[in-house]
Amino acid sequence: MTEELDVDVAVVGSGAGGSVVAYHAARSGARTLLLERGPHLHPRDISHDEPEMIARIYKDGGAQTNNAADMFVLQGSCVGGSTVLTNGVCLRIPEPVRRSFAAHGFELPADELARSHERVESVLNVHPLAPSLHNPAVEPLAEGFRRMGHKPGGFRKNFLDCIGCGYCNVGCRYGQKLDAAQTWVPMALDRGAGLRPDTAVERIDHHRGRVLGLLCRDLVTGATLRVRADRYVLGAGAIGTPELLLRSRIKTDLAGRFTSFHVGAIVFGDFPQPLDGFDGDQMCLHVFTDRFLIEQCQNPPVSTALTLPGWYGDHAQRMQRYRHLAALGVLVPTAPTGRVFLGLGHRIARRFFDHADVRFAASRDELTRLAEGMQLAGKAMLAAGATVVHPPLATGRSFASARDLDALPALVRRQSDFVGFGSSHPQGGARAGADPRHNVVGPDFRVHGMDNLFVADASVFPHALGVNPMLGIMAVADRAARFVLDAELPDSIDEGPAHRARQRLAGAAT
Amino acid sequence: MTLPLNGYLALALIAAVPLAPLWLPLLPLVIWWWRRETRIGRELGYAALPRFAAEAIAAHAEAAFGVAPEGGWTVVARNVDRYLNAVDSPRHWRTFGVLTILAFAPWLRLQPRLAALPLPRRRRFLERHLRTTRGFLLVPSLARQLVRMGYYHDRGIAAALGFRTVNQRRQEPARAAASAASGAKVAG
Structure with missing residues (x-):
């Protein structure tokens, strides 16, 4: 009925x-x-x-992807x-x-x-995030950006009596x-x-x-x-x-x-001292430029594991350094070149394809801007004392010096060159x-x-x-x-x- | 060659058409096998995973991580099972497709299925063939995210990384004092 x-x-x-x-x-x-x-x-x-x-x-x-399954x-x-x-963030x-x-x-x-x-x-x-809620990774990251000549800012947020548990992304x-x-x-x-x-x-x-x-x-x-x-x-x-x-x-x-999207991926920095970035608000600091945005994004263990680059043994070793990891997300606003559509599957086998498809491939310029943002994020972490940075490259390659990071844009030609490439802002x-x-x-x-x-x-x-x-x-x-x-x-x-x-x-x- | 995920699945179907005289008679057998694996999965306590998929996840986890959770590698499969059982999505069947391809991907190299491979060979197979974000082998490599989710969700594993839950943090003396002094922050 x-x-x-x-x-x-x-x-x-x-x-x-x-x-x-x-x-x-x-x-x-x-x-x-x-x-x-x-x-x-x-x-x-x-x-x-x-x-x-x-x-x-x-x-x-959390498994919604674009058609090519690379975003x-x-x-x-x-x-x-x-x-x-x-x-x-407001x-x-x-x-x-x-x-x-x-x-x-x-x-x-x-x-x-x-x-x-x-x-x-x-x-x-909406009000400025109280410094008492900052996670411990904020200070070294802020210092790294200052050394790179950038002034990091804080965020205004929609909290009431937040305790800084660090689990915002699964609801409060x-x-x-x-x-x-x-x-x-x-x-x-x-x-x-x-x-x-x-x-x-x-x-x-x-x-x-x-x-x-x-x-x-x-x-x-x-x-x-x-x-x-x-x-x-x-x-x-x-x-x-x-x-x-x-x-x-x-x-x-x-x-x-x-x-259009804000596409992005996360750069991790491994510091000699434990940072315990999980202990506080996940996102406390940002650097905005006209080419990209960088926002801190510390995560609990599962979400860290899902976004940390590296394959098999490398990934497991990097996760062992969980307490030492700082994380910076790089975001690039894209041109409105994406498309939401109902695919062939929706027409011929709706039972299995009862959803819209998303087609999107970032342009070369957008990928270059993303790589530039990763460079800056990586260099800031190295300047702050990180011994190595892990950009979200499919190869799993790490970088231990600012000079090595200069090669980053040349390593990125398509979005499948990244791991954890995605967007939460369609x-x-x-x-x-x-x-x-x-x-x-x-x-x-x-x-x-x-x-x-x-x-x-x-x-x-x-x-x-x-x-x-x-x-x-x-x-x-x-x-x-x-x-x-x-x-x-x-x-x-x-x-x-x-x-x-x-x-x-x-x-x-x- | 780079194709959409659905493209690979369509390609697999198209490739299967000329071989129909071979596999069509086997189809009832495959359906029977899938149902049997699902039923055995239920008997083993899995709400969503067929037995072969649970075994593939546990085998993948054993090859990818050095330290087993306290309850053994099946804990990883059980955590993935809880996640899959809670998901309500029209794309859900694709996840089972990915896990099926993972379980039997070694057949493409004329090797036993993943769970039946001895550990060193399994590790070698993953390192050599599933380290990719492109091509057909992207499909089984997507399963690594499920395996990571299942593994790092284990409390003992998270604690071994140095992660402290909110309750553990709250019991720290400095935190308890600060918490007692805090209150609602209001704007305006």
Whole structure:
């Protein structure tokens, strides 16, 4: 039997984009339903069991790759989406990116975007990471960068009372990372919204430019669910949203095109003294240049083993130096040359290929920039006292001097020359812009040619942000909510865990 | 030659077509064997892994790492099994394809399957033939990530690396004092 639901606003995806719109919709009094493919995990359901958590909260158990299987694409698949897996880094959309989007026809007025950023930051309690939470590898790494003439910076994060356990990437079991599952989603539910986790939206039914309903499947019971609404919002992410558009035959000429990434891999440095980088926040330091970004990324043992380069005996020996290892991730924003599509397998054997495929190959320039970033990361670690650095090369080669590292760019010709090459920041795929001939979504977040279908996630970005995108996606979704609801948003949001903590502290002070 | 992973699988299927008179009569036997291996896997306590895949993982781990977990090499297979059992993905079958190819990859070199190879030969096989991120042998080499995950998830192995869990760290006197003094950090 098919269950039927009638609401005012149906939101697909509960990550950085969908959760924000769902909250605003519920707050406005609209009957709101939030649909999420993944499970709903409470902090008590989250553990430090890395394999189990990777299996449960990452899309495809962390094994989503591009078509050539030489690039991992990591995304969350649970209530809260990828915000549950982030290191809590909160960076605003850079002004040059905002201007570049505007030049493309996707206008985000500076003052309105600033207000959106502020609103989101207030809900997420964004503040500079306390030095007491720094892991012990930060100081030597910072010193290494200073010796190389770079000034490392810290991060602003969305934490409340963080204890620096070092397990951000498998979700926060203490409920202290204010991701979407801790903020926007419960705030929306408190305002009367409904939530359907473990529910896959399989198709959007539409006729003559108007969405008639969503055909969904309950992944636990297998039951079919049909959702009817006045307005529909897609927030399923840069792969899920174009996939759903393609499955539903909406804008098939453009959906999935112009996908971009922040591609990267991790460089390890082996220090003579134990650093115990696992003991504190995983990501405390960054160096940004106009060619690449470098961000610290210490990991617990399993994730370290999965990203540490080296084959068999070499890898095992390097892991023996776990306490001595510092890790720096190098990220490069790519051009929007990727594509999300439904492959041949999806058409002829859907049972085995019931997913979108991702095609992406980094350009020579992008690989060169990645290699340059690895050079700088490696040299900084050597300058800080590391005896050897392990860049993520498929050959497993290590480097013991800065001079040797100069050869690095010449060793990299294709992305399969790396190990652990991947991205956790896919963007684009349902690009926003004024011209319907070249863009899926208009500047008002409405899908071109559709009356009541909106997109409010990273897929609207014309190109990669160049910084960790969570805060930017939420700010853009905050703006999208205005168009979806056709109403002004409140200046401030006085609810949620951060607001309650502020009130408690204010009460204690008086 | 570099092909997408699905490309290799399609190529294998295409290559199998002319040989259909040979393998088609064997297909019921293969299905029977797969079911039997899965059933025996269940009897051995594996929720997702067929027996041959569990044996291949344990054999791969023994060849790749010097020190066995306290419970023996099958611990690695059990950890991988728990991970695979928790994954819900339309790509899931590919992982079993990768593990099957890993288990029988030595047949391509006219050697016994991986778990049946003596340790020095097994080590040599992995070092010589699965050290790759390209070509067909990329497929079984992907299994190394599962094996690493299963191995380093073992508490004893992680402790031997010097890793301290959050509870162990909390019991350190300096940490306990700092923790007692901490509180919510709020912005604004």
